[in-house]
Amino acid sequence: MTHQPGTEPYDVVVVGGSGVDTVVRVPTLPVPAADSVPVPPVVEYAGHTGTGVALGCAALGLRTGFLDFIGDDPQGSLIRERLAGTGVDFRPLISPHGTRRSVNLVAPDGRRTSLHDARDPLDLRMPPEHYLPALRRARHVHLSITHFTRFLYDDIAALGLPVSTDLHDWDGLTCHHKEFAFRSDLVFLSTAGAGERIGAVMREILREGRASAVIATAGAGGAYLLGAEDRSPRHVPAAVPPGPVVDSNGAGDAFTSGFLHGHLAGLEFGECARRGALAGAHACVAHGTHTAPLDAAALAAWAGGEPRAGAADTVPA
Template identity: 75%
Template sequence: MTFEQESEPYDVLVVGGSGVDTTVRVDALPVPPADTHGVPAIREDAGHTGTGVALGCATLGLTTGFVDFLGDDHPGTLVRERLAGSGVDFHPLISPHGTRRAVNLVSPDGRRMSFYDARDPLDLRMPPEHYLPLLRRTRHVHLSITHFARFLYDDIEALGLPVSTDLHDWDGLTEHHRDFALRSDLVFLSTVGAGERISSVMREILRDGRAEAVIATAGAGGAYLLTPEDRTPRLVPAAVPPGPVVDSNGAGDAFTCGFLYGRRRGRDLEECARLGAVAGAYACTAEGTHNALVGRAALRAVLSPSPPPSVPAAADAQVSATGA
């Protein structure tokens, strides 16, 4: 079941990144060696990055599409049930390889360690006839770093659409992420993978790619914003969560949603990052993945009083020109 909005263009089309998370709460990370650990009730939720961005954007009132491969299996059913009635217009293709999975170990302070089962073979491709009609009615594309999604860049660029991506814990070296890093207009990543090298990795993305901004999230340490006009990354302080931090799963995805919401409202990059920080903090207050989605009221409370016109006008014109 999908939420159909055929007469209305998408504010955001999310490509790839659906799946199911199994969350196991542990006493500490790393987990001490032992044959057996007793744990609280194990959760199983529709999750992963694409699902989170799609749900978060829809909750913020952005018209949201989502396209991906999904297995004809129990995890696939969980994803469909989670998206049904959410406002996300979901267009899945059945993959014989099944639905992606992850097992997330979460400590009492909300930190997590994730074990990711990607499943997709390297030769998996999405047929253009499935995704092109969706691209043509889109103002902005967000690509998850699933392998098949990289092959949509040529069509996205031909349509003149802005595109964002989240590299997650990229260390700046792994080749899988490089196309996404260098061919996106907004690049999100966390500081975890690159560590002390994060500033140089951010500068390399700007120097070698097409990004207008690179944003590195650092959990409770806030986030860092780098644009071509900056000599060094700007610190964006972390927002205060509205409740106790219990689970950081999905916080980065929520940050992306807050940021994209700001861009659709015409806000500058630093204000978008502040909105992302609020959304990310909110996501940490519920167990499981994508179970605390920030609404517009919480973000409007931190907006400056006089918003400029909505952007990007060029993308709006592109949607009109393609008959969406």
């Protein structure tokens, strides 16, 4: 069933990337080779990248729409329940293939390994009559890298809308990510996939695509920002978390929402990245996935008290 959007404008429309995370707290990563490893209670959360960006943007006061496929299953119901009352205007379609899932193994220091079940078939498509009414009222679109979202780029371009995406741990080589990398105005990724080649990957995105900025997050190492006028990526120091780090699930999505909040307010990229770092640090002190996104008042108070991000350090070539 297709839901018909109303007439309200959106600051951000997030497309794709909902799912459920089953979080298993393990004594160490990698998990010991054993027939059985005792763990604390296993918990399920509405998670995945699109959910995190949508919740983060809404918590920061942005008018947020969220379009995706979910299953007619308990996991789909969990996502609906989590998004209800958050300010996210969630408009899902039912997929016969079920709701995406991940099993996330989380170590005591907050590091995690995610086992991802994407489950969408390659021929899954979102009907234009479902997404076009929402896009026509959007200031900005954020596409998760689920396969069906790549088919929205032509309509987004025809509407003249800016678009962002998160490539996650892209190594700079896998073909699936390239269209997202080269057709987006803001490109987020982590340093995990490319390693020491991350600087070259960032420059390739800027050179071959349409991006005005590429942002690579590095966990506790902060992030790196490369704009069109930069000769090399600028280092953005990590923010000091406001408490003990217990879970890094969703920190990258929180970073993205903090950055987009600053960008839509007209702030320069360095300040946007600093706000992203604050939102990402905040996410690491809460158990679970997307359970306590940073709100606008807390971000404003924290941003006013933190030193500004430096610009001296660079990433490897």
